[in-house]
Amino acid sequence: MSGDERTTPPGPGPAFVGMPAFPEAARKAVGDATLRANLRHATHTIRDKRARAVAELDDWAALREAGKRIKDETLRHLDTYLLRLEEAVTAAGGTVHWAEDAAEANRIVTGLVRATGEREVVKVKSMATQETGLNEHLEAEGIAAYETDLAELIVQLGRDRPSHILVPAIHRNRGEIRDIFLEEMGSWGRPAPEGLADSPAELAEAARLHLREKFLRAKVGISGANFMVAETGTLVVVESEGNGRMCLTLPETLISVVGIEKVVPTWRDLEVFLQTLPRSSTAERMNPYTSMWTGTTDDDGPRSFHLVLLDNGRTTALADEVGRQALRCIRCSACLNVCPVYERAGGHAYGSVYPGPIGAILTPQLRGTASGVDASLPYASSLCGACYEVCPVAIDIPEVLVHLRGKVAERGGHRLERAAVKASAWVLDHPGVLAAGERLASRTRALHPRRAPGPGIRRWTESRDLPEMPAEPFRDWWRKNRT
DSSP states (O other), X not given: OOTTOOOOOOOOOSTTTTOOOHHHHHHHHHTOHHHHHHHHXXXXXXXXXXXXXXXXXXXXXXXXXXXXXXXXXXXXXXXXXXXXXXXXXXXXTOEEEEESSHHHHHHHHHHHHHHHTOSEEEEOOOHHHHHHTHHHHHHHTTOEEEEOSHHHHHHHHTTOOOOOSSOTTTTOOHHHHHHHHHHHHHHHSSOOOTTOXXXXXXXXXXXXXXXXXXXXXXXXXXXXXXXXXXXXXXXXXXXSSSHHHHHHHSSSEEEEEEEGGGEESOHHHHHHHHHHHHXXXXXXXXOSEEEEEESOOSSSSOSEEEEEXXXXXXXXXXXXXXXXXXXXXXXXXXXXHXXXXXXXXXXXXXXXXXXXXXXXXXXXXXXXXXXXXXXXXXXXXXXXXXXXXXXXXXXXXXXXXXXXXXXXXXXXXXXXXXXXXXXXXXXXXXHHHHHHHHHHHHHTGGGOOSSOOSHHHHHHHTTSOOOOOOSSOHHHXXXXXXX
């Protein structure tokens, strides 16, 4: 494709529209043998490497506690630190915009891009813009958005959705990626080389050649940020490929869309997370590329910088004393890699840009629990606690899951369960009725089915036999043998 051509990428449509509730989506995913094999191999590899990297630090527990305290302190005084951040960014030559929700954020970014006169942008991985559906919004406005993170590129070319926080294309194997490159790259820009093999080196080289022309041509870049330092107005992006740095430095205009919870007070606070994030995510001692920028300068980088601070439900989560700890998350994805539910169901089953255990507690707080998808997410867990053990900022995910389950129940859900609990409470409060029921159950045990007959209960017992009823109740046995 020549340097003067412009191609509007064929987007995948609105993200996660029409997704079924988690149980239904997970049931379908569990039946996909290829998906399960891809997930099992990837998650086991990442979590084993992470465990070795973390074990190298004698003070890991202290760093974890420090990260928790820094985040909690910041969240308690979030308004103060955000205003301090705005003042510092403005003083350094940047412009700060405040977006209450996804629609407002998308309008702001679209207006900023249009003001430049450009019709295409390059992006470095940003979960905030995935959350708002920015790519789809820009496409509807005639603006092409090109993802430059390798995994995000694979997802975009495949008209797919991300399924992991750190490795969005974790559900794809190398053969699938090669086929996507060969079939789709030509529609988006430079085609993949003929005869492309599925070796990591060849796939990476094909992506590099494809993206390089976009980096050299694009006048507008859009990014997220891992952290924002309030005292200086500095934004930080950590990555492993270098594509992010190209996106952050080459365009003339840079627009960063960042959740308000990503702020930290000082550089000293940032030091803690630059130790815990790489080890907990990529199992590296430090990220290969850590890019930091403060406003603008005449001699280097973009001439114009805009920071869009995104709320989109975060202040609602902040008001919940139990649920707010989800806002500590630094997006390392360690909880996904140890979760037995995620390993079997995959990220798409969560119906959100935030999959896995952290998504099960963050998404329902950002979006509410009115929909079937969001109401089901707090139940997408075995409550084994592995997620809490590996979290580098000590988010007690099981505690928040139980807390959110209570909120779902209060909205009138799970009527059969509530009726069963109420009936059980009445029976347990009347010993005579309980004893008569036990004797009747024992005497009719030969007639009992091996599986529960009701559709609601059958879901629980479809892979489990009902327990065998004893020949006589325990209270009768005790009376005969112990009196």
